[in-house]
Amino acid sequence: MFTKGIIKLARVLITGATRGIGKSIFEELASVCDVYTVARSEDNLKHLNPKGYFVCNLAEKDSVDKLCEFIKTTKFDIIINNAGEYIYGGIDDMNNEQISSIYNVNLLSPVKIIRSAVPYMKEKKWGRIINIGSISGVMGEAYASLYSSTKSGLIGLTKALALELAEYNITVNTINPGWVDTDMGNNSADESEFSKEEIISCIPQKRFVSPQEVAGLVKYLISEEAKGITGQSINICAGLSVGC
Secondary structure (H helix, E strand, O other): OEEOOEEOOOEEEEEOOOOHHHHHHHHHHOOOOEEEEEEOOHHHHHHHOOOEEEEOOOOOHHHHHHHHHHHHHHOOOEEEEOOOOOOOOOHHHOOHHHHHHHHHHHHHHHHHHHHHHHHHHHHHOOEEEEEEOOOHHHHOOOOOHHHHHHHHHHHHHHHHHHHHHHHHOEEEEEEEEOOEOOHHHHHHHHHOOOOHHHHHHOOOOOOOEOHHHHHHHHHHHOOHHHOOOOOOEEEEOOOOOOOO
16 A cells, blocks of 8 residues: 555545645645545536545535535545635625634534545555645634634644544644635735735745645655654745744
8 A cells, every 4th residue: 555655555635626725635645545525616627537425515505515425434544634714804794604614614513524434544544634624724814714713723633633532543734825826825815915026025935825835735744754743733825834
């Protein structure tokens, strides 16, 4: 199953795999693992040509419940909770639908997905769980309080589950990207009160992170070489978390 630290024939599930960071993770792992993908669009999922896929709207309880049954029957070695939703605006402008949607997608769905995958990992005494968080969950982001709080929740979840699952040789980690050169990252910059040039000027490396950098870190964390890394919140942000 292992070749030079990389998992061969492991069954991987990636949510939000049709674009951005998720797509880069898929492309990084598809040659070394059996990768299954989850997204809302069947056409986009088919286009990736994964080992298998499941169409799911993570904002809807019934859809997530069906995904969880799929996870239980398919049995995954590696879970990558990548799907995320971003909402920019003041807390007093957020309506109930927006609040429910972002918490379902960013935090509650990962919890349910992990709960469904863990019994098989425990039985096998091996597993990898990676949550894609955000630097906004580490530092906070004004006018993105819902997003920041969901990503901060992933960090707490990761730490607790790492302790809970360590004896089963299951590692749990969160990766916190900063500004990433994806549609979501660029759209977030467009919605911000600052221009993209002003945002870049506050990043020590004066650049957005590439989605391939995040994918490379994921590939390392699922390898046997990284088996001692668990419960960690790893920032990949071109120095943004350190300061300007």
